[in-house]
Amino acid sequence: MSSTTTAKKTQRRGRGARERILAAAAPLFAQQGINATGMEQVAEAAPVSKRTLYAHFPLKSDLVIAHLRELAASGLTLESVLTREDLDPRERILRLFDPPAPDANPVRGCPFIDAAVEFPDPLSEIHTYACEQKLLMAQLVTELATELGAAEPAALAEQLVTLADGAASRAMVLNQPDYGRHARTAAEILLDRAARH
Missing domain, CATH: 1.10.357.10 (Tetracycline Repressor, domain 2)
Known part of the structure; x- marks a missing residue:
């Protein structure tokens, strides 16, 4: 397998994880509130590892802003x-x-x-x-x-x-x-x- 193919597969997995994280965060934020929703809870609902979650969203505020941007574009x-x-x-x-x-x-x-x-x-x-x-x-x-x-x-x-x-x-x-x-x-x-x- 070429390095280009491997890179493309990694990118697809990365996008999929990011989308799953945002999809999991949206109902949790709506039902519980943003501050009451923990990052571990989002990771579990996604489901992704905490390492993957923090790779995409190093801070909770990054996740919240991405969530709000997605809502605005939806x-x-x-x-x-x-x-x-x-x-x-x-x-x-x-x-x-x-x-x-x-x-x-x-x-x-x-x-x-x-x-x-x-x-x-x-x-x-x-x-x-x-x-x-x-x-x-x-x-x-x-x-x-x-x-x-x-x-x-x-x-x-x-x-x-x-x-x-x-x-x-x-x-x-x-x-x-x-x-x-x-x-x-x-x-x-x-x-x-x-x-x-």
């Missing part, structure tokens, strides 16, 4: 609806208030807010990344509000994302997946009012 977060080309701008905004998928149990709210709460130091890498995602959400809503002709799109966007994040948090605390319906009504009023100005 299209499964609240914010992902804002970039859907098959929906008009108003519908994209209102979809922020849809209940999560039926298999998303228990209700966990926004993973970026959850991460920021668990890592409250605003200078920490995890908190900073969570903040970037929430700012991106506001930027995307601002762009949609601009398309809708709102007189003050940035202000409207802040109101709408505050409603969306608040609804997601209350849905989690109350374990009511459809709690967003209350905020959706308020969002419709804000959008109608902005359209009239």
Whole structure:
């Protein structure tokens, strides 16, 4: 076997292990919280050796950041609806208030807010990344509000994302997946009012 073939096999195994680690970490972080989930528990669930786990993620913060990046890229977060080309701008905004998928149990709210709460130091890498995602959400809503002709799109966007994040948090605390319906009504009023100005 050539050294090139061996290297390719090693790379495939490495990618497979990394993917298994992230796949194992995601439900543990969602169900238990990030700080309550130990690296040994992730290694056992993956399953990989601790040596393999630390080869891919030398620090737990490395694993958390990779997990959050994967979530952001997955299209499964609240914010992902804002970039859907098959929906008009108003519908994209209102979809922020849809209940999560039926298999998303228990209700966990926004993973970026959850991460920021668990890592409250605003200078920490995890908190900073969570903040970037929430700012991106506001930027995307601002762009949609601009398309809708709102007189003050940035202000409207802040109101709408505050409603969306608040609804997601209350849905989690109350374990009511459809709690967003209350905020959706308020969002419709804000959008109608902005359209009239």
